[in-house]
Amino acid sequence: MADKKPRLAVFKFTGCAGCQMELLRLEDELLQIAEKLDVGYFMMAQSTVDLGPYDLCLVEGSVSTPRELEELKKIRAASQVLIAFGDCAVCGCVPSIRNWISQHKAESSVYEDTAPIMSFRLQGVAEYVPVDVVLPGCPPHKNLILEAITSALQGIRPDLKYHPVCVECKLRENVCILRSLGKACMGPVTRAGCGAICPTYWRECEGCYGPMSDANAEYLARLFKKNGMSDDDTVRKFRKYAGMTDEFRTEAGT
Amino acid sequence: MSSRRANVCYIARVEGQGSINVEVGSAGEVRRSEFAIFEPMRFFEAFLRGRKFSEVHELASRVCGICPIAHQIAALRAVENAFGIQVSEQTRELRRLLGLSAWIQSHCLSVFFLTAPDYLGFDGAISMAGEHRDLVELALRTKKLANDIGELVGGRAVHPISAVVGGFTGIPAKEELQPLLARLQRARKEVLGAAKTIAGFDYPTLDLQSELVCISNEDRYAVNEGRLVSNMGLDAAEGEYRNFIIEKQVRHSNAKQSRIAGRGTFMVGPLARVVLNHAQLTPGARKAMKDMELDVGSTDPFMNIRARVVEILYAIEESIGIIRRLRLDVAEQPARGRTGVPCAGAALTEAPRGLLYHSYAFDKSGVVTAADIVPPTAHNSAHVEDSLRAFSPKVVARGGDLTLQCEMLIRAYDPCISCSVHAVVLREGV
Numbered sequence: 129m130a131d132k133k134p135r136l137a138v139f140k141f142t143g144c145a146g147c148q149m150e151l152l153r154l155e156d157e158l159l160q161i162a163e164k165l166d167v168g169y170f171m172m173a174q175s176t177v178d179l180g181p182y183d184l185c186l187v188e189g190s191v192s193t194p195r196e197l198e199e200l201k202k203i204r205a206a207s208q209v210l211i212a213f214g215d216c217a218v219c220g221c222v223p224s225i226r227n228w229i230s231q232h233k234a235e236s237s238v239y240e241d242t243a244p245i246m247s248f249r250l251q252g253v254a255e256y257v258p259v260d261v262v263l264p265g266c267p268p269h270k271n272l273i274l275e276a277i278t279s280a281l282q283g284i285r286p287d288l289k290y291h292p293v294c295v296e297c298k299l300r301e302n303v304c305i306l307r308s309l310g311k312a313c314m315g316p317v318t319r320a321g322c323g324a325i326c327p328t329y330w331r332e333c334e335g336c337y338g339p340m341s342d343a344n345a346e347y348l349a350r351l352f353k354k355n356g357m358s359d360d361d362t363v364r365k366f367r368k369y370a371g372m373t374d375e376f377r378t379e380a381g382t
Numbered sequence: 383m384s385s386r387r388a389n390v391c392y393i394a395r396v397e398g399q400g401s402i403n404v405e406v407g408s409a410g411e412v413r414r415s416e417f418a419i420f421e422p423m424r425f426f427e428a429f430l431r432g433r434k435f436s437e438v439h440e441l442a443s444r445v446c447g448i449c450p451i452a453h454q455i456a457a458l459r460a461v462e463n464a465f466g467i468q469v470s471e472q473t474r475e476l477r478r479l480l481g482l483s484a485w486i487q488s489h490c491l492s493v494f495f496l497t498a499p500d501y502l503g504f505d506g507a508i509s510m511a512g513e514h515r516d517l518v519e520l521a522l523r524t525k526k527l528a529n530d531i532g533e534l535v536g537g538r539a540v541h542p543i544s545a546v547v548g549g550f551t552g553i554p555a556k557e558e559l560q561p562l563l564a565r566l567q568r569a570r571k572e573v574l575g576a577a578k579t580i581a582g583f584d585y586p587t588l589d590l591q592s593e594l595v596c597i598s599n600e601d602r603y604a605v606n607e608g609r610l611v612s613n614m615g616l617d618a619a620e621g622e623y624r625n626f627i628i629e630k631q632v633r634h635s636n637a638k639q640s641r642i643a644g645r646g647t648f649m650v651g652p653l654a655r656v657v658l659n660h661a662q663l664t665p666g667a668r669k670a671m672k673d674m675e676l677d678v679g680s681t682d683p684f685m686n687i688r689a690r691v692v693e694i695l696y697a698i699e700e701s702i703g704i705i706r707r708l709r710l711d712v713a714e715q716p717a718r719g720r721t722g723v724p725c726a727g728a729a730l731t732e733a734p735r736g737l738l739y740h741s742y743a744f745d746k747s748g749v750v751t752a753a754d755i756v757p758p759t760a761h762n763s764a765h766v767e768d769s770l771r772a773f774s775p776k777v778v779a780r781g782g783d784l785t786l787q788c789e790m791l792i793r794a795y796d797p798c799i800s801c802s803v804h805a806v807v808l809r810e811g812v
Contacts, residue, residue, distance in 0.1 A: 142422040145397050145449020146540045149807040152491070153539060155526035159518070162508045173495065174506030175394035175789075192420045222444040226429040234428040240631055247423050267447065267540045322538075329537045329552035336541070347638050351584065364434060368441075 134183035137169035143189030149213035150267035181208030187215040192250040203258040212244040266336040297324035317343035339375035388785040395496040398799025415770040435748040443641035450486035452733030456740040458768030464727025482697040486528035488734030489690040494521030548716030581674035596656035603662040620730040639764035647765040652689035652738030717748035
């Protein structure tokens, strides 16, 4: 029997499919990757379905319905390496803002008939199953996706970044948006990986890669307020992409 | 003859999670024709309330990862309409370039990766790449070009960052855009060549009288702004949208369904735009229309596939024109509007998949008090069911594969299901 190729699966839960789009943004590498892998499950791209087991599994989106929770557990059992693919899968991302609204209120403000709605508090996948690789970003940069996939294929730990956006920003020789322009930049507490694109385009980082390791959110929140930002606006800053994380939870308010 | 069913519990090669439930009885009567969306809800309209006007477009972008640009532009324009903000001509042109790049990348994905495998006999683009390498590489190249434009202008292709209320925080230099011209010229030639291949597919047909709806304006093929029009005489300003389009919740689906008040279902998307605005197409797009035998009187949903190719060509040619014209010698100064009073505003744009509506109300400090987002797939979902109802007995009568044919019909609309589930109104006072 010929060498068996590693089998890839891509699943989507509660999310926008933007991470899958960023995966497909690897236009130059896609066909090469496809030669190395056997695509077992990728609903958005392929109609043939293989029920596993999978060597590598990318899970995009958060868990917010009983059905998703059930599926996630099956997927975990069938997967050798499971990657939490993007902020929604990591910590709930933008849709997690609704966790601060009561379930009944959220449902009834949107639908007249709430009986058929099956939805609960939205969480990242690691809340329910062990995750092997955490790939943050909204969306994760395609180079990080490539790094995660190639490392998994080699059985090694991916070289992801844990330092703040500020490091990438300095390397691009940008003017400091926070210190020089007084804008409410989340760069000092946000994980790098994007290439500091927002400050490069003269705007403040919004924190879409979630917290860096050991982030000092409390200090940054104090600095924002010292620069004249209201309490409500400061809460909005931290309750956006990663309000559910331990690092940002206090600043994200109650 | 016994009854025939098509149950597809998770439709492949569309964005998001949807299912088909069709049943045709032994006498050819349609017992059921449901296009159900089981995509989980994300309650955008609920959590947008309480957020600042300046971040609405950034959050609304996350409704959809395939058409984030369309959602951003619709949200920005709705906010600007609410606050009475006039953007510069340069901003309008850059937004148009962004919007067109979104059309190219989305249409490429739909035509070559999601649709073509059905007609060439494959399960997806990856397996198709063996035998049709040229076609797949052409599609990847064109899609990459579009994303590169999005990245240069917007800072990032998926969820761009530089477009803000009133303008852009930073813009590319003219020299950075110049190298795109040669790539666009090449793409123009290649897509025009591929148009013949796409037109040669063996399409099913569906002759269904339909109301086609899109936006339209006098000066150019409408992308980001225009009046609401249809082939049955609808003509209204974007702010009057809610006087004409109504929606209701249905039990079998998580997406609400839209209808034109007093009339019925309607179809939005590339075919509607080509039919209603074809007079404003560029020469290459017209040539593709002719080569592909796309009739401007058509209402056949399968014609959307050809219309997408026509629009790829239009978007390429129009982008060439914009890049040549853009001087980019004015620093963007995001415009400001009036504040201090409660206000509301709405905007219509054309997402790659069709008509997109955003509407917001704000309190006196610029915090959202109500939000209403209706994406193209929500506009289309009731029409999709009408089409399934008309189409399925014909498939059964000619002994076709009901399941596959129904899936192909759905894919012709290129539904974006994640989007559609957020197609709901936040009622005030809840």
